[in-house]
Amino acid sequence: MLTDLTPLAGVLGDKTAKALDKQFGIKTVADLLLHFPRRYSKRGELTDFASLPIGEVVTVVGQVQSTNQRSMKGRKGSIFEVVLGDGNGQLTLAFFNQTWRQAELHAGVQGLFSGKIGAFSGRLQLTHPDYELFDAEIIDQQAKAWAELPIPIYPATGTLSSWRIQKAIEKVLDAGHEAQEVIPADLLEQQKLMPLLMSIEMIHRPKKDSDWERATKSLKFHEAMLLQLGLLERRKNAELEKAAVYRSGALLSKFDEALPFELTPGQVVAGDQIAADLSKGHPMNRMLQGEVGSGKTVVALRAVLAVAESGGQSALLAPTEVLASQHFRSIAQALGPAVTKELGVRLLTGQQPLAVRKKTLLDMASGNCRLVIGTHALLSENVSFFDLGLVIIDEQHRFGVGQREALKSKAKHSPHSLVMTATPIPRTLAVTVFGDLDVSSLRELPKGRQPIVTHVVDISRKDLVARVWERVSEEVSAGRQAFVVCPKIDPQHLEDTGEMVPEPENLEPEPGPEPASVTSVFASLENNKMLAGIRIGSLHGRMSSKEKDEVMDQFESGQLQVLVATTVIEVGVNVPNASTMVVLDADHFGLSQLHQLRGRVGRGEHAGLCLLVSGAEPETLAFLRLDALSRISDGFELSEIDLDLRGEGDVLGDTQSGGRSSLQLLRVVRDAKLIQEVRPLAVALEKADMSEELKLVLQIQDAGQLARG
Numbered sequence: 250m251l252t253d254l255t256p257l258a259g260v261l262g263d264k265t266a267k268a269l270d271k272q273f274g275i276k277t278v279a280d281l282l283l284h285f286p287r288r289y290s291k292r293g294e295l296t297d298f299a300s301l302p303i304g305e306v307v308t309v310v311g312q313v314q315s316t317n318q319r320s321m322k323g324r325k326g327s328i329f330e331v332v333l334g335d336g337n338g339q340l341t342l343a344f345f346n347q348t349w350r351q352a353e354l355h356a357g358v359q360g361l362f363s364g365k366i367g368a369f370s371g372r373l374q375l376t377h378p379d380y381e382l383f384d385a386e387i388i389d390q391q392a393k394a395w396a397e398l399p400i401p402i403y404p405a406t407g408t409l410s411s412w413r414i415q416k417a418i419e420k421v422l423d424a425g426h427e428a429q430e431v432i433p434a435d436l437l438e439q440q441k442l443m444p445l446l447m448s449i450e451m452i453h454r455p456k457k458d459s460d461w462e463r464a465t466k467s468l469k470f471h472e473a474m475l476l477q478l479g480l481l482e483r484r485k486n487a488e489l490e491k492a493a494v495y496r497s498g499a500l501l502s503k504f505d506e507a508l509p510f511e512l513t514p515g516q517v518v519a520g521d522q523i524a525a526d527l528s529k530g531h532p533m534n535r536m537l538q539g540e541v542g543s544g545k546t547v548v549a550l551r552a553v554l555a556v557a558e559s560g561g562q563s564a565l566l567a568p569t570e571v572l573a574s575q576h577f578r579s580i581a582q583a584l585g586p587a588v589t590k591e592l593g594v595r596l597l598t599g600q601q602p603l604a605v606r607k608k609t610l611l612d613m614a615s616g617n618c619r620l621v622i623g624t625h626a627l628l629s630e631n632v633s634f635f636d637l638g639l640v641i642i643d644e645q646h647r648f649g650v651g652q653r654e655a656l657k658s659k660a661k662h663s664p665h666s667l668v669m670t671a672t673p674i675p676r677t678l679a680v681t682v683f684g685d686l687d688v689s690s691l692r693e694l695p696k697g698r699q700p701i702v703t704h705v706v707d708i709s710r711k712d713l714v715a716r717v718w719e720r721v722s723e724e725v726s727a728g729r730q731a732f733v734v735c736p737k738i739d740p741q742h743l744e745d746t747g748e749m750v751p752e753p754e755n756l757e758p759e760p761g762p763e764p765a766s767v768t769s770v771f772a773s774l775e776n777n778k779m780l781a782g783i784r785i786g787s788l789h790g791r792m793s794s795k796e797k798d799e800v801m802d803q804f805e806s807g808q809l810q811v812l813v814a815t816t817v818i819e820v821g822v823n824v825p826n827a828s829t830m831v832v833l834d835a836d837h838f839g840l841s842q843l844h845q846l847r848g849r850v851g852r853g854e855h856a857g858l859c860l861l862v863s864g865a866e867p868e869t870l871a872f873l874r875l876d877a878l879s880r881i882s883d884g885f886e887l888s889e890i891d892l893d894l895r896g897e898g899d900v901l902g903d904t905q906s907g908g909r910s911s912l913q914l915l916r917v918v919r920d921a922k923l924i925q926e927v928r929p930l931a932v933a934l935e936k937a938d939m940s941e942e943l944k945l946v947l948q949i950q951d952a953g954q955l956a957r958g
């Protein structure tokens with residue numbers, strides 16, 4: 250009998266176990282059994298090739314229509330081409346120097362074929378695909394049941410095919426395993442759910458469609474229940490945790506008096522909520538979300554002052570060097586020289602000279618520094634605090650759970666924590682990803698902010714693209730400044746991801762024409778007649794922090810009028826005189842990222858203009874994202890749409906690439922209703938006394954989430 254935690258090597262052999270670990274991080278029996286099929290195919294139903302996403306690993310059911318063996322032009326060697334049909338379209342398989350495959354692959358045979366989908370002279374192609382052919386005899390017998398038996402299609406990779414995963418899972422299922430049932434029998438019956446063990450069997454080995462449908466429903470319920478129980482448990486633990494009590498005093502009131510503006514109503518409310526949290530004696534766990542430019546920093550700074558009042562320390566973690574140094578400068582300015590000195594405000598980044606860093610580390614350890622602003626350098630082992638009371642994470646979506654926890658763990662007692670984001674998160678998502686955290690929202694922008702107009706520019710329309718540069722030159726002539734953002738640093742380089750965790754959609758380089766790069770765009774703009782005489786600079790993550798600072802200073806002071814950059818400028822950068830944002834190959838960026846980028850303009854007295862240049866075809870997801878941006882300026886609304894668009898891909902099952910998230914089947918937006926409905930059931934279950942085994946399950950789940958986060 251296998252248990253959830255049995256390592257796979259003993260069951261499947263070293264080779265398969267290693268491959269599963271390497272490709273998916275699957276280590277144990279539970280990990281493998283929770284690797285659920287993405288969708289189901291049937292032997293009798295050929296996959297529709299038209300829907301295959303280029304660049305993704307796919308698994309298709311196809312039938313060989315014809316084959317062709319020929320020698321390669323102008324080179325040694327042969328190429329064996331196989332044309333698969335789906336009833337409508339065609340997909341070519343190409344094998345180099347593998348003549349022997351002719352014996353297996355001939356017209357009429359059917360099977361599963363898997364590989365990364367490419368386009369070759371306008372046709373879809375799999376090069377050296379892996380495949381498993383269906384047994385010809387059974388096809389001939391036309392066993393109807395067999396043709397209709399659902400075949401699970403697993404998230405797979407180029408080296409680990411869906412059917413190899415399927416075989417590994419069958420082996421584990423055959424060996425028999427235990428699973429901890431969380432949901433009591435009467436509740437299972439009342440909700441018409443399958444028991445856990447049966448659901449796991451049926452999601453992997455359904456006999457008919459209704460089997461996996463019911464299994465999926467049951468497992469989702471199970472997952473929602475675990476989620477809610479975990480959250481309840483965490484909340485209970487949090488209530489037991491003690492934290493320092495901080496009350497604001499003279500530092501804050503002086504700061505407020507000197508503020509050059511009036512706080513927005515949202516800032517006032519958020520400030521009150523935070524003040525209440527800090528005085529409760531339990532750790533604050535709050536998210537502050539608000540549009541780009543809504544003024545989150547000043548809210549955080551007011552919390553810092555409350556903590557500093559009684560000598561407590563605060564750390565502000567920012568995702569990039571550019572942002573950390575900008576925060577440092579603007580916070581020092583907001584506090585004024587006297588308070589900055591009194592609090593010992595310091596900057597800590599990995600690129601500072603060692604001597605500077607050492608001095609800062611010393612001040613942090615001795616308590617002389619009551620506010621440190623830094624990048625991930627704050628997370629390194631040699632960093633310690635005298636009395637860390639408040640952890641602030643800016644642009645939290647750029648950090649993983651592990652990084653947030655690493656900073657918190659530097660406090661001797663549980664610190665208060667405030668995470669800030671301009672990528673608003675629907676409440677359900679916030680709760681599931683961050684635990685039971687409280688949310689403050691800044692829904693209005695400070696007075697006097699200008700609207701931003703956004704247009705999508707079709708890259709194939711030369712006249713429109715020329716108009717983009719004309720607009721830039723008009724803005725500059727009117728005394729304003731412009732950003733030009735590119736997905737890459739230089740033509741050879743992979744996409745620049747700033748210094749922190751990249752957004753997943755940027756990991757895979759897109760096929761097709763080379764995306765715009767900073768170096769090549771910079772060179773071409775210097776020679777662009779329309780921009781003659783305009784001072785252009787460039788900025789990207791591979792420059793030293795000194796160079797970056799210099800360029801940013803020059804741009805902030807107006808010495809540079811146009812800045813060609815990667816997304817290093819995505820977060821936080823504040824240049825009120827910048828009015829225009831041009832994003833080249835905008836479809837290479839995620840929706841929230843584009844929204845952030847756009848927020849860099851329209852921050853001063855001038856209306857903002859955002860031009861998204863893209864070659865995305867209408868109807869594609871990439872195009873829909875851009876279209877949504879051009880119509881909608883509210884970040885909250887966009888975040889719902891973003892999840893919706895992403896979720897859509899999942900429903901269609903067309904992104905078959907791997908990757909694990911802490912949630913298996915639940916989708917926080919689509920399943921929001923279920924997650925909420927399960928809440929009271931979880932409360933009841935928890936009251937009815939949770940078994941020790943169940944507590945263990947929750948702990949394991951929690952640990953797993955941390956490890957993956």
Ligand code: ADP
Pocket residue numbers: 510511512513516539540541542543544545546547671695696821823
């Ligand atoms: P974000 O929420 O994007 O981090 P910031 O905190 O960087 O926004 O604020 C953007 C700008 O708005 C800063 O220059 C800040 O000083 C200014 N600001 C913040 N609050 C107000 C306010 N209530 N009225 C006017 N300006 C404000």
Ligand code: MG
Pocket residue numbers: 545546643821
């Ligand atoms: Mg900010």
